[in-house]
Amino acid sequence: MNSNQRFLKQAQTILKKQFGHEQFRPGQEEIILNVLNGKDVFAMMPTGSGKSLCYQIPGYLLQGTVLIISPLLSLMEDQVHALRLTGEKNVRTLNGLMHPLERSRVLRNLRSLRFLYLSPEMLRAPAVMKALSKITIALFVVDEAHCVSQWGHDFRPDYMHLADIRAQLGQPPCLAVTATADEHVRHDVVRSLNLTHPAQIIMSVDRKNIAIIVQKTANQEEKTERLFHLLEKAPYPGIIYCASRDWTERLAEQAKQKLGLRTAFYHGGMASIDRRKIQNQFLDNQIDLLCCTNAFGMGINKPDIRLIVHFHFPSSMNAYLQEIGRASRDGKQGLAVLFYTKSDEQLPEGFIDGNFPSDETLRRVLLQLDQGTRSLADKNEFMNVLMEEGVSETAARFLFEHASEKPMQQTYSSLLDPCRMRIKERVAVQVNDLSIMKNYLETSSCRRRFYLQVYHEKLQEKPAYCCDRCRIPLSELMQKIPKKKRTEPLRLMDWKQKLAALFQESERSPL
């Protein structure tokens, strides 16, 4: 048996024993083998194709700790949760929102960890670097690696320092993973992370088990009508993406009234506890149909969502594929339907502007930083104050990250022109993304072929249930999608029943 065969065998054992899967999914084997051989790897895998297993399995076979750098807190927490569900106890996170005591506990016990998830800014804290330099790092994983590229959609300045940090930690092998990256971005990632002769494993962004329908309607009324027509026979659980909070509430209410479905809405305007309650209800199969804005879904791992509806179209192909990619992660048949009408076209343009600070805000904030009437000392405080002033979250983050990069000897106001430049570049990228999305809606040829082309891929093999342009037999398709019993209607338990359910006790008085 050569070493690769041996690695493969070990990996398969872990896959089965630890994660309960019989087989690898496409791409996983190749990535894992390269990682186990100590090579740098760049991997592009679509959402929902099992990216995380590619570094989790090596975690059980390599000496030392696997570091996973991830830009999103919620993503990190969900990953840790998922690992714990498999019985793994040696997994922790380090992020800026932790309690200082918790952080120092993690740092003290680094050596015992198999997996450590970190936000990139943590790696710039000297105490963290000092502790990390004392342990063996098995693998340096950069999740959402496209954030390192200024051409990417989510450029994060903190990611620019990762190459240096990896060098300081003794240049452990690096696995850079992302769901979507065009060639430009891929090139950027390899260069910025200083990957040496990396194995590049590029998986197709296509999700063959998701049938795609795009429907143009004459106006909003017709759109709503068509939606409810669909919902009458649609498979559940499902998600409806809307562009505004109002719409999520309105559609949830209408679907409840008209169809007797158990529905809920989810958007950024809700209290965070309510958002988590709704999310947990959805994961626990207590909701048939969730109407939400794009605030929902990051890190959500529910394999049996059957239907994704876009009631308004997203602002890029990237976002669209991410969102429809949440359907049927278990590999069974799923359905994605997008409705649009002419007047929807103004919506995303507004969002693009909202993603960046206005020129007035930019100038004012930089000036206030120079005058000391605003401070970067506490990121949350900085963000919250701006958001209360009506600046969007993404724009507030933009300001924080760019202001934090100020060289010592300069004033904040000197950043004005570079920031303006950056905004201009990024708006241009986003406007371009939007126009591709619009072309997709209007295309008269195969939808799948179109979006694959955007990622420079060719459609190799057309699935039986492809898209509206390929005339999928709708009623036949509906038969193919697994059906689920509708959720019981929501009810109010009395307190005795509720306590019994919470603690698995009998409802009778404990005395």
Added chain:
Amino acid sequence: MYQDVLLLYLIQKFCGERTCSGIYHLLKGKKSSQSVQDSYLFHVAPFFHSCSELSRSYFDTRIGHLQRAQLIRSIDANCTRFVLTENGVKQLDVFPKSRLIPDGLQIIDQINEEGRFWLKLQLLVQTVSALCQGQSTFLPVVRQPEISEHVRKLILSGLPTRDQLGRIVFNELYQLFLTMPDGEANSLSALLSGWKASGLTLDQMAEVSGKDTLECSILFKSALRRMMHLFVESPDQFPFLSRLLIGRQSSLSKTAETTRKLLQTGLTLHDIANERHLAVSTIEDHLVELTLKKVNHWLPDYLSAACEQRIMNVAGLLKTRQLKPIKNHLGEHVSYFQIRLALAKNAVSGRKVVRTNEQ
């Protein structure tokens, strides 16, 4: 139904002397000195922080509804201040007081701990629910580091042991709920999350209970305040859960408490402002808060008896609790700060400024 009467009640209490926003901030529990003071000045302290989830747009919709139904009418050009119409008064009068203000709502001695306590309780229950069903991981509904740290300490303190935890939390909650009206116990328990038993949101509770969201919120707050009260009064009966409240037991805000301690060392208002790098007006707010909570032992240093008398006479004469008219009448002799102190002192001493009734 309930929500309309609640708003009518508060509008009546505010006598048109504050804008609608004042009422909204009261219900939300805005931590500004103005909102805290108003809650005492207008004798509506039980409603402070009673509907902390209320959204501004929903509030405005309800006010609009009351206006269209001619239960209230505006008394200024901008339509921001309102008084009740005759119909409004009638509606309010026929509504049972005990339903409008459940008893528990009036227990406000722990008001500053309320938010934090509720977060801790939710996280504790969710954790213990998962633990006693053999789960080592769950998605917590509360993710504030400070709260997690506290709950973690409590659970790891070793008393009770892990296998007893479920039983003990269950028993203590059971005993607690027995002491309160079922409607309140049902409301609070419905909001709690556990393993495979996610809590409802207030909106969901309203949907299934047939009550409106504000009533659900008030019932829940009443239950919560009863619970906190019992923990403070009889911790021996609830040896485990009452530890959620250990720590500060003061109705003062944290920052006013700091100012109080500095006053005790003999510093003056200006000294404290310097020492704490805060504006003088902020420290003044603290002194007003101390007055409202009846712990301002330094009041005579800032407000003489004669001055207080003059202010209260004018307030009585003008039938108002608005600062500006009083100040205009008294001119340079008194400061806004002194007027606020006088009004605060008299709000809690029970001496009421004559009600305006602009019918």
